[in-house]
Amino acid sequence: MKNVKSLNRQSLNKAKGFTLIELMIVVAIIGILAAVALPQYQSYTQKAKYTEVVLASSSFKTAIEVCAQVEGTLLIATCGHSLGGIPAAAGASGIITSVTITAGSTDASNAVITVVPVAGGGILASDTYILTGTLTSGKVTWADNCTTLC
Numbered sequence: 001m002k003n004v005k006s007l008n009r010q011s012l013n014k015a016k017g018f019t020l021i022e023l024m025i026v027v028a029i030i031g032i033l034a035a036v037a038l039p040q041y042q043s044y045t046q047k048a049k050y051t052e053v054v055l056a057s058s059s060f061k062t063a064i065e066v067c068a069q070v071e072g073t074l075l076i077a078t079c080g081h082s083l084g085g086i087p088a089a090a091g092a093s094g095i096i097t098s099v100t101i102t103a104g105s106t107d108a109s110n111a112v113i114t115v116v117p118v119a120g121g122g123i124l125a126s127d128t129y130i131l132t133g134t135l136t137s138g139k140v141t142w143a144d145n146c147t148t149l150c
Contacts, residue, residue, distance in 0.1 A: 046149060050149040053117045053127075053129050057099060074109060074133070081100075086101060097116040097117065101113055111133040111135075112130060131144050
C-alpha cells in the first residue's frame with residue numbers, strides 16, 4: 001500500500017500542460033503567419049474588386065467587335081453609343097462610375113472603351129480601365145492599360 005501512495009504522489013508532482021516558452025513559440029508562429037497573410041489578402045480583395053471594373057467593359061467590347069464586323073468600320077457614326085447594337089453609355093453602379101466609348105471620329109480603325117471605377121476598397125478613381133481596340137482585316141484586337149490590379 002505504501003508503494004501505491006508514493007506512486008500517486010510522484011504522478012501529482014509531474015508537470016501537466018505547456019511551458020511558457022512553448023506557448024510563446026506558438027504565438028510567434030501565428031504572428032509571423034498573420035504578418036504574411038494580411039497583405040496578401042488585401043491585394044487579393046483589391047484585384048477581385050477590380051475584376052468587376054474589367055467585366056463592366058465586356059458587353060461594350062463584344063458589341064464593338066460585332067459592329068466592326070458588320071459595318072467594316074469603327075467610325076463613331078456607325079459604331080458609337082446606341083448605334084450598331086452598342087449599348088448606351090453606362091451610368092453609375094456599385095463599382096463603376098461610368099463606361100464610355102470613343103470610336104474613331106476620323107480614324108475608322110480605332111475605338112476606346114473607358115471604365116471609371118468608384119473609389120474605395122483599395123481602388124482609386126484614377127485606376128481607370130482603358131481598352132483600345134484596333135480594327136485590322138475585319139478583326140478587332142484589344143490592348144489595355146492594366147498593370148498591377150489585373
